[in-house]
Amino acid sequence: MVVLAGALALGTAACGSGGDDAAPAAGGDGRTITIKDFDYAPRDIEAKVGDTITVVNADAASHTLTAEDKAFDTGPFGKETKTFTVSKAGKFTYSCTVHPYMPKGVIQVSA
Numbered sequence: 001m002v003v004l005a006g007a008l009a010l011g012t013a014a015c016g017s018g019g020d021d022a023a024p025a026a027g028g029d030g031r032t033i034t035i036k037d038f039d040y041a042p043r044d045i046e047a048k049v050g051d052t053i054t055v056v057n058a059d060a061a062s063h064t065l066t067a068e069d070k071a072f073d074t075g076p077f078g079k080e081t082k083t084f085t086v087s088k089a090g091k092f093t094y095s096c097t098v099h100p101y102m103p104k105g106v107i108q109v110s111a
């Protein structure tokens, strides 16, 4: 429970600090999202229809990466890597269904 409370405090602090750091992550293909310490990094990415998104869970806890409209959903998974393909254009806000207090992210998919 101590770990959970810590994560909760972290999440709250992150929310309060605003999220204007929209600079693309350096390196990589820009389509990998790592979940670490109950946060997505990077939270916001861009992709094209047909792209494969890789999601790495670096936490011991299970997480999901689930679109609000359920366009994609990894389902709960532990310390491993999941992939899914984005099949339609749009702006998809996603979150973790296991931890609703985790910061949300956005995958912007262009045609």
Ligand SMILES: [Cu+2]
Binding pocket: 038, 062, 063, 064, 096, 097, 098, 099, 102
């Ligand atoms: Cu989670």
